[in-house]
Amino acid sequence: MFQAARAQLGGAIIRSAGRAQQPREIRTPKSPRSLSLPRAPMASVDAGEGQAAPAPRATVSHVIFDMDGLLLDTEGFYTEVQERILARYGKVFDWSLKAKMMGKKAMESARIFVDECGLAGLLTPEQFLEEREGMLQELFPSCAVLPGVVRLIHHLHANEIPICVATGSHKRHFALKTQNHQEMFALMHHVVMGDDPEVKAGKPSPDIFLAAMRRFEGNVEPSKCLVFEDAPSGVGAAKNAGMYAVMVPDPRLDVSYQKEADQVLSSLLDFNPTEWGLPPFKE
Numbered sequence: 068m069f070q071a072a073r074a075q076l077g078g079a080i081i082r083s084a085g086r087a088q089q090p091r092e093i094r095t096p097k098s099p100r101s102l103s104l105p106r107a108p109m110a111s112v113d114a115g116e117g118q119a120a121p122a123p124r125a126t127v128s129h130v131i132f133d134m135d136g137l138l139l140d141t142e143g144f145y146t147e148v149q150e151r152i153l154a155r156y157g158k159v160f161d162w163s164l165k166a167k168m169m170g171k172k173a174m175e176s177a178r179i180f181v182d183e184c185g186l187a188g189l190l191t192p193e194q195f196l197e198e199r200e201g202m203l204q205e206l207f208p209s210c211a212v213l214p215g216v217v218r219l220i221h222h223l224h225a226n227e228i229p230i231c232v233a234t235g236s237h238k239r240h241f242a243l244k245t246q247n248h249q250e251m252f253a254l255m256h257h258v259v260m261g262d263d264p265e266v267k268a269g270k271p272s273p274d275i276f277l278a279a280m281r282r283f284e285g286n287v288e289p290s291k292c293l294v295f296e297d298a299p300s301g302v303g304a305a306k307n308a309g310m311y312a313v314m315v316p317d318p319r320l321d322v323s324y325q326k327e328a329d330q331v332l333s334s335l336l337d338f339n340p341t342e343w344g345l346p347p348f349k350e
């Protein structure tokens with residue numbers, strides 16, 4: 068099963084290749100398309116007891132999580148189902164197509180599937196969505212939480228860092244995916260989904276992350292928001308919103324898709340909150 072294959076591959080491929088672990092230069096977030104904002108704060112050196120600590124990459128105050136493929140191991144389900152559908156047309160689903168589809172709203176990714184696979188005239192985007200629906204509905208409730216997620220969410224919540232979810236997934240799928248993880252999602256200040264009226268266009272449009280930011284209490288600026296994403300379109304959306312993006316990509320995704328991310332990790336287990344001016348883990 069695809070999910071098992073991902074678990075086996077884990078972060079080991081990226082680690083052994085040493086590509087995702089290379090230090091990256093931090094970039095000041097771009098100004099969001101719809102807002103004019105001050106530049107992100109410069110990194111500062113925190114000297115305590117005469118000892119200089121490494122300067123954080125940036126100091127953020129709010130955290131936004133993607134869901135599919137970042138918090139929950141659901142991307143394998145989409146891949147498995149799409150592989151099955153495409154096999155009927157004698158074609159193979161590959162990771163360059165996956166990279167284009169992941170993170171998007173359902174209809175947007177359905178259109179990409181039909182166009183990129185040359186299925187126009189054979190399958191409409193609507194038929195594709197209908198066909199995959201039954202299979203996905205059966206698979207979603209069994210999804211697992213990805214490594215490092217529970218520790219990070221509990222840590223941020225315990226330290227009163229406002230956290231939320233911004234997922235391209237729509238309400239019905241969100242309910243199926245989260246039905247066995249309600250305790251964890253209850254720690255989120257709010258959740259913004261792909262079928263929210265404020266989300267006019269899916270990722271890489273900044274709509275969803277700007278809507279997520281506006282729903283926090285107070286006047287939060289994009290440069291104070293850290294986004295966790297697995298998808299190239301999601302990282303693009305975060306950068307288009309003027310936010311910082313930590314990418315946790317599937318190891319099968321080509322490294323060229325990591326270019327826009329401010330930091331790339333093999334797993335959330337490798338995340339160090341102090342690099343982003345957030346409270347350190349206790350253990």
Ligand SMILES: O=P(O)(O)OC[C@H](O)CO
Binds near residue numbers: 136171301
């Ligand atoms: O990765 P998410 O949470 O934005 O979800 C997007 C789609 O539902 C799956 O790619």
Ligand SMILES: [Mg+2]
Binds near residue numbers: 134135136
């Ligand atoms: Mg995702």
